[in-house]
Amino acid sequence: MFDRLDPLLHSELRLAVISILVSADEADFVYLRQQTGATAGNLSVQLDKLSAAGYISVEKGFQGKKPRTTCRITDTGRKAFAAYVAALQSYIGK
Amino acid sequence: MDPENKLTPQRSLELINETLEGNRRAIIAGSAKFFFLWGGVLALFSLAVWFCWNRSGNPVWNLLWLGMPLAGYPAAAALARGSRIPQNYVSLLLGKIWGAFAFFAFALSGLASVFPMDLTLLIIVLLGLAETISGVALKSWPIIIAGAVVGLGGACAASVLAAGPAQVLLFTGAAVVLALTGLAIKLQK
Numbered sequence: 001m002f003d004r005l006d007p008l009l010h011s012e013l014r015l016a017v018i019s020i021l022v023s024a025d026e027a028d029f030v031y032l033r034q035q036t037g038a039t040a041g042n043l044s045v046q047l048d049k050l051s052a053a054g055y056i057s058v059e060k061g062f063q064g065k066k067p068r069t070t071c072r073i074t075d076t077g078r079k080a081f082a083a084y085v086a087a088l089q090s091y092i093g094k
Numbered sequence: 095m096d097p098e099n100k101l102t103p104q105r106s107l108e109l110i111n112e113t114l115e116g117n118r119r120a121i122i123a124g125s126a127k128f129f130f131l132w133g134g135v136l137a138l139f140s141l142a143v144w145f146c147w148n149r150s151g152n153p154v155w156n157l158l159w160l161g162m163p164l165a166g167y168p169a170a171a172a173l174a175r176g177s178r179i180p181q182n183y184v185s186l187l188l189g190k191i192w193g194a195f196a197f198f199a200f201a202l203s204g205l206a207s208v209f210p211m212d213l214t215l216l217i218i219v220l221l222g223l224a225e226t227i228s229g230v231a232l233k234s235w236p237i238i239i240a241g242a243v244v245g246l247g248g249a250c251a252a253s254v255l256a257a258g259p260a261q262v263l264l265f266t267g268a269a270v271v272l273a274l275t276g277l278a279i280k281l282q283k
């Protein structure tokens with residue numbers, strides 16, 4: 001029996017974002033854009049989806065005079081990622 | 095990246111691995127500027143101590159070392175604030191490793207005034223050890239090798255050189271290795 005893959009994480013860009021955040025305390029929008037190669041608009045939409053699901057928290061602030069958007073993974077997001085990887089293993093192992 | 099692109103399980107695992115590896119590389123690359131910074135600060139202070147001690151013949155100029163954290167830490171904090179590279183457990187660990195090095199270096203310097211010891215040898219070994227452990231944490235061979243060169247090469251040189259201003263130049267050599275480590279990391283990127 002295959003485990004169901006979380007549809008919110010089973011998308012290239014959202015999975016890349018969560019993978020970065022799972023290994024970092026926090027990451028800012030520009031860094032996420034550089035690491036994923038996504039456009040600002042596309043990334044923004046996907047961050048909103050992850051945030052709406054409670055997988056990440058998004059904080060808007062300033063670094064000096066420049067605006068800065070910082071993302072962090074939540075406990076819900078961490079658990080969802082762990083469950084997603086476990087589900088992937090059920091596919092790979094069979 | 096197409097956000098709604100349907101992934102295969104294999105591709106998902108590959109993507110996770112690639113992303114984690116990319117993140118690790120970015121953090122290593124981000125550490126290069128700190129090696130440049132501390133290499134520069136160490137070179138500056140070692141040359142200043144050597145110059146003043148050599149000219150005056152008075153070891154009291156070693157007190158200039160106290161200025162090193164006062165100059166280095168605010169600069170490092172400013173660099174960290176301006177960086178977009180995220181913190182993770184490895185970068186936090188690096189901060190603790192170098193914090194422990196600074197603690198031991200200054201504690202030994204204080205103890206050396208009561209219990210005579212070869213301070214240059216001890217501190218250069220600690221410096222090499224801190225750099226090697228940093229390299230292990232970052233899984234970076236240039237840093238591991240540079241740490242071994244500083245620690246072991248410095249220990250041998252400190253044993254051969256007579257105590258005095260000339261020994262201080264070992265720290266200038268260590269500073270060059272630190273800066274070269276930063277350069278190696280940049281080139282590796």
